[in-house]
Amino acid sequence: MYYKKASAQAGKLKSKEKVTILAVETSCDETSAAVVVNGRTVLSNVVASQIEVHKRFGGVVPEVASRNHIMCINNVVDEAIVKAGIKLNDIDAIAVTYGAGLVGALLVGVSTAKAFAYALGVPLIAVNHIKAHIAANYVEHSGLKPPFICLVVSGGHTAIVKVTSPTHFELLGQTQDDAIGECYDKVARVLGLGYPGGPIIERTAAGGAGDIVFVRQDSFGKSCDTSFSGLKTAVINYINSKRQAGAELDMANICASFQAAACNGLIEKTVKAAKDYGLKTICLAGGVAANKYLRNGLAERAAKEGIEVLAPTMAMCTDNAAMIGALGYFNLLAGVGISELSLKAEPNIELK
Numbered sequence: 001m002y003y004k005k006a007s008a009q010a011g012k013l014k015s016k017e018k019v020t021i022l023a024v025e026t027s028c029d030e031t032s033a034a035v036v037v038n039g040r041t042v043l044s045n046v047v048a049s050q051i052e053v054h055k056r057f058g059g060v061v062p063e064v065a066s067r068n069h070i071m072c073i074n075n076v077v078d079e080a081i082v083k084a085g086i087k088l089n090d091i092d093a094i095a096v097t098y099g100a101g102l103v104g105a106l107l108v109g110v111s112t113a114k115a116f117a118y119a120l121g122v123p124l125i126a127v128n129h130i131k132a133h134i135a136a137n138y139v140e141h142s143g144l145k146p147p148f149i150c151l152v153v154s155g156g157h158t159a160i161v162k163v164t165s166p167t168h169f170e171l172l173g174q175t176q177d178d179a180i181g182e183c184y185d186k187v188a189r190v191l192g193l194g195y196p197g198g199p200i201i202e203r204t205a206a207g208g209a210g211d212i213v214f215v216r217q218d219s220f221g222k223s224c225d226t227s228f229s230g231l232k233t234a235v236i237n238y239i240n241s242k243r244q245a246g247a248e249l250d251m252a253n254i255c256a257s258f259q260a261a262a263c264n265g266l267i268e269k270t271v272k273a274a275k276d277y278g279l280k281t282i283c284l285a286g287g288v289a290a291n292k293y294l295r296n297g298l299a300e301r302a303a304k305e306g307i308e309v310l311a312p313t314m315a316m317c318t319d320n321a322a323m324i325g326a327l328g329y330f331n332l333l334a335g336v337g338i339s340e341l342s343l344k345a346e347p348n349i350e351l352k
C-alpha cells in the first residue's frame with residue numbers, strides 16, 4: 001500500500017520544479033541529517049560527530065557507534081528541519097544511507113528514514129554512501145556535469161572511477177587490500193598519535209623531510225588498481241625496528257614520507273586515467289580528500305596536463321547527510337533506489 005503510493009509520487013516528483021529532500025546518514029561515527037533542494041542547494045546540514053567518544057578506544061567501536069546514533073538521531077533530524085526553516089509537509093522525499101558501513105549504525109538511520117517516509121507518505125530513497133561522497137561535488141560546484149574522473153579516498157574505499165552520470169559509474173580500479181584512510185589511521189595508532197589518524201598525520205608531517213623510502217610502490221603497473229597493505233606493514237616495521245634499537249623517532253619525517261608514498265601513486269594513476277579517457281575534470285571524494293597534500297599535489301600534477309581538479313570543502317569531504325540528499329535527488333530523477341519499507345541495511349555494497 002505504502003510503496004504503490006510512494007512510487008507513483010516518486011514519478012511525479014521528476015517533473016516538480018522544487019524537490020525538498022530530508023537526508024539521513026549514520027553509516028559510521030557521524031550522526032547527520034540535512035535538508036537539500038534539487039540536489040544542489042543545502043538548506044541545513046547537521047553533523048553530530050562521535051569522534052570524542054571513540055578516541056579513547058583508538059578507533060570506532062561499532063556497538064558504541066550504534067548506541068550513540070540512537071541517542072542523538074531524533075535531535076539531529078529535528079535540528080536539520082528547524083535550521084532549514086521548513087515544515088514537515090514541505091518534505092517531498094526521504095533519502096538515507098543504506099550501505100556501505102557498520103550494520104548496526106546503518107540500521108538506526110534506515111529505521112528513522114522509514115518512520116518519516118511512512119508517516120509523511122513520501123518516497124524512501126536508498127543511497128549508496130560511496131557514490132554520495134562523489135555527489136558532494138555537485139553541491140559544491142554548481143556547474144559540474146559528468147563525465148569526469150573521480151578519485152574516491154575514504155576510510156573504507158580507495159578507487160578511481162569514471163563518472164558517466166550522477167547515477168552511473170565505471171570502476172576503473174581500486175585497492176586490492178587496505179583503504180588509504182585505514183592506513184592513515186593505523187600508522188597514527190602505531191605512532192601513538194590518536195584517532196582519527198588522517199588529520200593528525202597531515203599536521204605532524206608539516207615540515208618533515210619526507211625522505212624515508214619504506215617500500216617500492218606501484219606493483220600494479222599501469223592499471224588503476226592499488227595496494228596499501230605493503231606500505232602499511234613497511235611503515236610499522238620501520239617504527240618497530242627503530243623502537244627496538246632505542247632510536248628516537250623523527251615523527252615529522254615518518255609522517256611526511258608515509259603521506260608522500262600513500263598519495264603520489266594515486267595522483268599519477270588518477271591523472272593517467274583522465275588522460276586515457278580524454279577527460280578534463282577530476283573530482284576528489286571521501287574523507288581523505290580533506291588532505292591538503294593530496295588536494296594540492298593532484299591539482300598541481302593535473303594542471304600540467306591542462307586538467308582541472310575539483311574537491312569538496314573540508315566539511316563536505318567527511319561524512320555528512322547533505323551529500324546523501326544530493327545523490328538522493330539524482331537517484332529520484334533516474335528512478336534508482338525508490339524503496340519499500342522492507343529496505344535493509346547493506347554493510348558491504350560496492351561502487352558499481
Ligand code: KG4
Nearest residue numbers: 154155156181196198199287288291318319
Ligand atoms: O569518508 P570518511 O569520513 O568515512 C568513510 O566513509 O570511511 O573517511 C574517514 C577517513 C578516516 O580514515 C580519516 O583518517 C580520513 O578519512 N581523513 C583524512 C583526513 N581527514 C579525514 N586522511 C588524511 N588527511 C586528512 N586531512
Ligand code: ZN
Nearest residue numbers: 154287318319
Ligand atoms: Zn564516508
